[in-house]
Structure formats: structure tokens, C-alpha cells
Amino acid sequence: MLLPKLSASFFRRNTTTTLLAFFHRRLGNLLLFSTATAGGNGENPSHKPQFLVEYLVSSCRFPPDKAAEVSKLLSHLKSTEKPKSVVDFFRSHGFEDAHLRKLVSLNPRCLCHDAEKTLAPKIRAFLDMGFSPSDIIPLILSNPNVLNLRVDRILLKIEVWKNLLGSTDLLMKFLKKNEWFFGCSVEKTILPNISLLRDCGITDERLAMIVRKRPTFITQRTELLRTLVDRVEELKIPSSSGLFVWALQILRMVNRASFQAKMELMKNLGWSESEFLAAFRRAPLFLSVSEKAMRRKMEFWVKEAGCEPSYLALNPQLLMYSLEKRSIPRVRALEILKSKGLLRRKPQLHSIMCLSEQDFIKKYVLCHK
DSSP states (O other): OHHHHHHHHHHHHHHHHHHHHHHHHHHHHHHHHHHHHHHSSSOOTTTTTHHHHHHHHHHHOOOHHHHHHHHHTTTTOOSSHHHHHHHHHHHHTTOOHHHHHHHHHHOGGGGGSOIIIIIHHHHHHHHHTTOOHHHHHHHHHHSGGGGGSOHHHHHHHHHHHHHHHOSHHHHHHHHHHOTTGGGSOIIIIIHHHHHHHHHTTOOHHHHHHHHHHOGGGGGSOHHHHHHHHHHHHHTTOOTTSTHHHHHHHHHHHSOHHHHHHHHHHHHHTTOOHHHHHHHHHHOGGGGGSOHHHHHHHHHIIIIISOOOHHHHHHOGGGGGSOIIIIIHHHHHHHHHHHHTTOOSSOOOHHHHHTSOHHHHHHHHTGGGO
């Protein structure tokens, strides 16, 4: 009986030892796998970007939480060598702590660039294109992704926009206001759109006017712009007309359903369909007036100023002026002059309303002082 007991006891001890050894090996393997997955080389990833956090806080006065946020995107960096060279490079070009914080927050990848091989050629390119050293800071801060582009891409974009706008000063103003500027494709979007508009007879001067007023008009997809051109032609506005461009811009904001809704509104306010279309051809911008404002304006001009709806269809510009700032004060002034017998002839309201404030005061008020 002793042998079986000893054998059973040995088996239990041996099994326990074997299981412990097995689990020990498995636990070791799991820990090794976890470390390799997180750090790749045995380093703790939570500590890995800490040196960059400390550098950003000490060098650029980053708030610690913001520095940690930026550092997470740059966890592949092994040292502060590149970030320091980038920071020193921008400081040599006039960037201060606030500028650097904004730049790095908007484009953390800039800290990975080679200052001399990548950044310096881009700065030289801006200077060669006519930008002054004082222009460099606002230009880069307004368009931080420019640092990720090749020099030839930068030069192409700047050359196209500069030729379109006509001067470096206008381009600089444009760049400061449009952060999307360098992200728009010249070959796929800008040049095809310019070609399409030129084919419609639109001159470079008018193109520049469009860009200055609504720069995103020239950056829309070419197929959408082609659709707008077709719609304007359907409405019988010739491309030779100065209103062609305005019609394109308005129809970009007013789709077919909204256009039809505007037509129904004006028909309810006394116009025929033909009068509505004629008014659009004369002044496309009147479609930008909201329904509420349009009702108020039609009510004023018809009920208080005594105009026929057909007169307003012939002169839709009257519906674009501010009631409070222009239309009501001038109509009231004319009523006073009429009551005193100071109007020699019946005034043409559309001619009076288009006068500047200074000319109206001089012609209809000061002369009766």
C-alpha cells in the first residue's frame, strides 16, 4: 500500500511543479509580448514622448496638457534634435513663442522636418516670389500645411493665384484669410474652372473680382460649375453680360427647388412668372433676399410708396436696398418735399434709390436748406 501512496504523492507534487512552470513561462511570454507590442524595443510608451513634452513646455511655453497632446502625434521621435532645429530655424525668421505654439498646434508634423533641407528652401521660395520677410509669419500661420508641400507645388499655386489676383499685395491679403488655400488642387480644379469661365467669355479682370469677393467660387468641382453655367444659359442670360457672373454666384447658393420656391413667392406677391424671370435677368442678386424680408419690402413699396408690382419687376434693385437705412428715409424725405411743393417733377424712385447717401443729401436736402 505504501508504494501506491508514495506514487500518488509524487504525482501530485510533480503535476503541481509542472503546472507552475507552465504558467510561469506563459506569464513571461505574455509580458514580453505586451512590452514588444506597446514599445517595440522594451520602452514604456507612456514615457516615450515625455522628453518632447518637457521640451515644448520649456522652449515654447506650451501648457503641459497641450504639449502632451501634440507629443502623442510625434511618438516616433527618438530625441529633440529635429524639433529643436525646427524651433531654432523659425526663431531665426522672427517667430515668437505664441507663433510657434500656434504653428505646432495646427501642424505638429512640422517638428519632423529637416530645417535646412526642407524648410529653408520654402522660405527662400516665398522671398523669391516677392513676399517680404514680415509676410512670412502670417503667411505660414494662415496656411500651416504649406510646410508639408514640395517647393515646386508651392510655387505653382502661388503663381496661379498671383496672376489671377494681379498683385502680391492682394495675394497676401487673400492668403491671410483663407487657410484652405494650399489644399486646393491647381491642376484638377483651379485651372479647369478658369478655362471653363474663360470659354464663357469672362475676362481675367472679372475672374479676379470673383476671387476677391468669393474665393471658394473658383475652387468648387468643375462639374458643378459646368452645371451652373448650363442653368444660367437656360435662363437666357448671355455670357457677354456683366450679370452672367452674378447669376452664377447666386445660383450656386439657390438650387432649383429654392429657385422655384422664390418664383412662387413672388407670384403670390403680384408678379407673373415672366416678370419674375425678367427681374432675375436684370438683378440676379435679388434672389438672396430672405422670404420674410421680401414680404416686408414688397408691402412697403406697394402699400406705402405706391408702386405697382410690375414697376418693381422692372426695377428689382429696389428690393435689395435696406428698408431702414435707405428706402424708408428717402421715401419719407420725398413726401416732405412734395408736401411743401419743392418737387418739380415726379421722381423716378429707382434713380433716387441708387444715389449714394452724400449725393442724395446734396441733391434733395441741402439745396432746400
